[in-house]
Amino acid sequence: MTNQLDKTARAGRASITRRKLLKASAAGAALAAFPAPLIAQTKPFAGVTLHGASFQHRFFTLLQKYIPEFEDQTGIKVDLQLSAFPVYNQQANLELSSGGSAYDFVNVTFILAARWVAAGLLANLDEFTGDPNLTPAEWNPKDFVEGAQVPYRDAKGATYGYSWEGGAMLMGLSRMDLMEKRGLKIPKTFAELQQVCAEINGTDGVAGITSFQLHHWNLPPYIQGFGGNIFRKPPGDIMPALNTPETIEGVEFYANLLKSAPRGVLTYTEDQARQSLLTGRANIFIHSSAWVTPILLSDESKVKGTSRVVRSPAGPVHDHPASNSQGLGIPKNAKNKKAAWEFIKWALGPDISMRLVKEHGHSSVCRRSIITSDTYRKLNTVNGQDLGALYLEVLELPGKGENYMAYRTVKEFPIVGDVLNKAFEQVATGQLPAKDAMNAAQDQAIAALRRAGTQL
Amino acid sequence: MSESGIDGERRRFIAWALSPSLIVLFAVAVLPAIYLVVTSLTPFQLTTPGSATDFSSPLRNYGLLPGDPRFINSLWVQAKLSCWSVLFQVLLGMLLALLLNVPSRFVEFARTFFLIPMVLPPIVVAVIWKLIYTPDISPLYYAAQALHFTMPALTSSVDFALTSIIIADTWEWLPFTFLMVLAALQTIPDEYSEAALVDGAGTLQIFWYVTLPFIMPILVISGMFRLIDSVKAFPLIFLLTSGGPGTVTEVTNYYAYLLAFDTNEIGYSSAVTVVMLLLVAGISLGLVWMGRRREAMA
Numbered sequence: 001m002t003n004q005l006d007k008t009a010r011a012g013r014a015s016i017t018r019r020k021l022l023k024a025s026a027a028g029a030a031l032a033a034f035p036a037p038l039i040a041q042t043k044p045f046a047g048v049t050l051h052g053a054s055f056q057h058r059f060f061t062l063l064q065k066y067i068p069e070f071e072d073q074t075g076i077k078v079d080l081q082l083s084a085f086p087v088y089n090q091q092a093n094l095e096l097s098s099g100g101s102a103y104d105f106v107n108v109t110f111i112l113a114a115r116w117v118a119a120g121l122l123a124n125l126d127e128f129t130g131d132p133n134l135t136p137a138e139w140n141p142k143d144f145v146e147g148a149q150v151p152y153r154d155a156k157g158a159t160y161g162y163s164w165e166g167g168a169m170l171m172g173l174s175r176m177d178l179m180e181k182r183g184l185k186i187p188k189t190f191a192e193l194q195q196v197c198a199e200i201n202g203t204d205g206v207a208g209i210t211s212f213q214l215h216h217w218n219l220p221p222y223i224q225g226f227g228g229n230i231f232r233k234p235p236g237d238i239m240p241a242l243n244t245p246e247t248i249e250g251v252e253f254y255a256n257l258l259k260s261a262p263r264g265v266l267t268y269t270e271d272q273a274r275q276s277l278l279t280g281r282a283n284i285f286i287h288s289s290a291w292v293t294p295i296l297l298s299d300e301s302k303v304k305g306t307s308r309v310v311r312s313p314a315g316p317v318h319d320h321p322a323s324n325s326q327g328l329g330i331p332k333n334a335k336n337k338k339a340a341w342e343f344i345k346w347a348l349g350p351d352i353s354m355r356l357v358k359e360h361g362h363s364s365v366c367r368r369s370i371i372t373s374d375t376y377r378k379l380n381t382v383n384g385q386d387l388g389a390l391y392l393e394v395l396e397l398p399g400k401g402e403n404y405m406a407y408r409t410v411k412e413f414p415i416v417g418d419v420l421n422k423a424f425e426q427v428a429t430g431q432l433p434a435k436d437a438m439n440a441a442q443d444q445a446i447a448a449l450r451r452a453g454t455q456l
Numbered sequence: 457m458s459e460s461g462i463d464g465e466r467r468r469f470i471a472w473a474l475s476p477s478l479i480v481l482f483a484v485a486v487l488p489a490i491y492l493v494v495t496s497l498t499p500f501q502l503t504t505p506g507s508a509t510d511f512s513s514p515l516r517n518y519g520l521l522p523g524d525p526r527f528i529n530s531l532w533v534q535a536k537l538s539c540w541s542v543l544f545q546v547l548l549g550m551l552l553a554l555l556l557n558v559p560s561r562f563v564e565f566a567r568t569f570f571l572i573p574m575v576l577p578p579i580v581v582a583v584i585w586k587l588i589y590t591p592d593i594s595p596l597y598y599a600a601q602a603l604h605f606t607m608p609a610l611t612s613s614v615d616f617a618l619t620s621i622i623i624a625d626t627w628e629w630l631p632f633t634f635l636m637v638l639a640a641l642q643t644i645p646d647e648y649s650e651a652a653l654v655d656g657a658g659t660l661q662i663f664w665y666v667t668l669p670f671i672m673p674i675l676v677i678s679g680m681f682r683l684i685d686s687v688k689a690f691p692l693i694f695l696l697t698s699g700g701p702g703t704v705t706e707v708t709n710y711y712a713y714l715l716a717f718d719t720n721e722i723g724y725s726s727a728v729t730v731v732m733l734l735l736v737a738g739i740s741l742g743l744v745w746m747g748r749r750r751e752a753m754a
Contacts (some may be wrong), residue, residue, distance in 0.1 A: 015534055090717060094504040119505070213698060251563070264609030266701055281592060329510040383664070415719045422526075426702040429614045451520055453499055453507075 225315015
């Protein structure tokens with residue numbers, strides 16, 4: 001990437017002609033004579049204050065360091081309001097659905113993207129990217145990883161958001177030393193995963209696997225791995241499919257797997273799970289790369305020397321590791337749409353993305369050119385492991401062929417996801433056999449969807 | 457000026473003096489409650505335009521409630537949580553007050569110490585108990601391990617999850633009943649117990665025939681307050697169990713929270729909340745009526 005930029009710069013210098021120099025001199029003289037109007041022309045949005053909102057995330061904390069540069073370049077003031085995740089989602093839901101114009105740009109939350117897009121609450125960003133006066137060719141919307149962009153498109157393929165954060169499910173193993181001692185290899189299938197977890201559990205005080213209480217994120221890859229799904233065929237057919245034999249098998253498998261987890265894992269938070277991995281108290285953690293790769297990258301990790309990060313195991317039917325992304329979009333009723341686009345263009349441009357990677361090690365960007373750059377690869381290759389390649393591979397999967405993550409972005413998911421959470425806990429704690437729990441869950445999910453006005 | 461004129465003037469003055477507070481009270485308490493009732497008559501969902509003003513089937517949400525197993529279960533969980541926690545708080549509060557009702561500097565310090573949980577913000581209480589109940593970091597579990605005793609994970613166990621909430625709630629609110637009973641104990645004239653002692657009554661008899669009748673009204677009142685307040689165990693449930701495992705600790709207000717904030721069913725959630733409001737109001741009125749009847753009989 002750097003080499004390419006250097007080449008472009010050299011090419012640029014070589015193409016400077018006498019005529020161009022004269023033109024530049026004339027322009028310089030004109031600028032000296034009439035400075036104010038021209039400066040005003042270069043800052044067409046001077047004086048505009050943009051109001052934006054998102055949930056608190058490291059990306060925005062880092063971005064805030066660069067925002068003064070954007071304000072200097074454009075004359076736009078940026079008022080960015082960051083709240084806790086559930087608080088933000090409620091605020092944004094209310095603001096967008098009531099047709100308000102309080103925000104000029106918003107985070108398009110992954111789990112809400114489909115309903116916001118379907119309800120027509122966001123502006124079509126193709127109008128901006130399709131206009132060369134508003135978006136230079138170098139910005140290249142196609143540079144965003146396809147899998148990360150899928151949630152922000154409508155049925156016709158129009159784009160309503162650009163992703164700033166990607167989450168790709170990977171498997172972290174903290175105690176390869178223990179595994180090697182026991183002659184165990186990195187599990188590549190569900191069956192091998194089950195075996196490794198069971199054999200390691202209790203050895204040297206280490207739990208076989210760790211997880212956390214967001215079951216409707218952790219569980220679906222197992223359900224899909226056995227050939228099941230949350231809905232029959234989302235996004236078109238959203239009839240819940242919680243009691244199919246494949247889904248029941250997935251639920252049973254994951255409940256069994258958690259028998260090798262630390263006590264109390266059902267109420268673990270993500271932080272608790274991460275800590276148990278980083279301190280080597282649990283051997284395996286399967287979650288988004290940002291939560292797993294710290295075993296190799298973080299100073300907190302006590303298991304750097306014995307850790308590996310790999311693809312999560314494949315099921316007997318499908319290999320569907322979960323992935324997600326978060327996007328930036330513009331509300332349909334925003335007052336300053338063009339200025340908001342300037343901000344999104346800047347915040348997700350190649351320059352800022354690369355600086356986030358280089359200066360802060362923020363690796364979960366969604367621009368392919370950045371992820372595949374030498375700089376990114378150099379920073380994210382640890383003990384010979386190219387973490388960027390793994391991240392990109394998983395992030396791209398839903399964009400290739402079947403969008404198996406569609407279940408999570410349909411507007412019915414929160415209702416069915418909540419029912420699934422409860423049912424899984426009933427199975428994992430032995431309150432009900434998987435078949436009974438999932439039959440009851442299917443009935444409850446249908447009843448809850450109908451209560452919410454969904455036609456099934 | 458006639459006496460009734462003075463009364464009228466006084467009444468007008470009181471009305472004027474109270475009116476700012478009443479206006480504020482109306483704005484912050486009554487209006488939202490009215491809005492809650494209005495919303496409960498709609499199928500309001502944030503992402504369904506027009507649903508907030510759709511009154512085409514106003515009793516639909518209420519009609520669905522009896523057939524909703526999670527709602528019925530949540531009422532049952534709430535009843536168990538309220539009854540057990542109030543019982544423990546009243547009994548333990550009374551016991552503690554009886555033990556600490558002696559003039560001593562140490563006891564005075566101990567009384568102050570016991571009040572701490574009640575003045576802590578509820579979320580801090582929940583965090584404290586989260587630490588206590590988390591097996592891999594809890595001193596409780598380290599102690600059990602040292603004694604070669606394997607404790608189950610309390611908050612994710614079907615058998616102990618609700619009990620763990622009851623224990624934490626009792627710890628938080630025990631000081632309230634303790635303080636009330638202690639104040640009542642200090643108003644009992646010494647002569648009664650001294651006379652009973654002279655008549656040969658034992659400690660238990662003095663407690664049963666002298667102390668208990670004196671503190672009984674306070675026990676009932678503090679129990680009533682705690683019963684009404686017990687529906688507010690939300691922070692403990694939110695942080696310790698998230699209503700789980702399954703629906704073992706899912707009380708009605710947590711279910712209403714999930715409906716409104718997780719699944720966006722604002723209208724249905726409002727109906728659940730209105731029913732809860734009516735139940736709490738009913739219990740409160742019942743207890744007030746019982747108190748008045750008791751006073752009238754006395």
